[in-house]
Amino acid sequence: MAKDRIVQDPSDWINQYIKDSEEAIQKLSTDSLSVTSDDIQNALVEVLDLNSSTGLLYMELPAEKIICLLSSFDFSKYHPEFICEVTLEESIVPSDIPVLLTEQTIRAGGEIWMIHKNDADPFPSSPHAHNYPKNLVAHLGNGELYRKREILGKLKKKDLVLLRGLIKNVNLPTLEV
Known part of the structure; x- marks a missing residue:
């Protein structure tokens, strides 16, 4: 994990993921489709080929990385x-x-x-x-x-x-x- 994102307590990991995913939601939402936190979570699991979303909490996924991973993702399939x-x-x-x-x-x-x-x-x-x-x-x-x-x-x-x-x-x- 990057030095400026040192997290010790598991709740810190969760809070950081929520903060980063909320920022990504703002960037990835469009006028025609409002991306949700569930959409981000499901898309990341799919793109990163994970078995469950639990693994997301322990990955270094700052907002910029989430946006980069999902910038071309078709969220319309979730709606x-x-x-x-x-x-x-x-x-x-x-x-x-x-x-x-x-x-x-x-x-x-x-x-x-x-x-x-x-x-x-x-x-x-x-x-x-x-x-x-x-x-x-x-x-x-x-x-x-x-x-x-x-x-x-x-x-x-x-x-x-x-x-x-x-x-x-x-x-x-x-x-x-």
């Missing part, structure tokens, strides 16, 4: 633009897809699928549909259903076509089924 929300009267998720323990079972029929532009992760398709209550992501080209990156099943062709038909003014991936 996807909401495109549309589709509500279905009845579920199109196959019954053999495992239900999360956190899912409320009182919801018998309808589903809400959300589609974002510039999603941070274009997997499994760009765009794709999120069913947040069921923690599922649907590939809008072939209907495959994922939880994290594990494929759990597939929408029926008629259900995929129904879902796609309700999504307006969006370039969808090529229908593959």
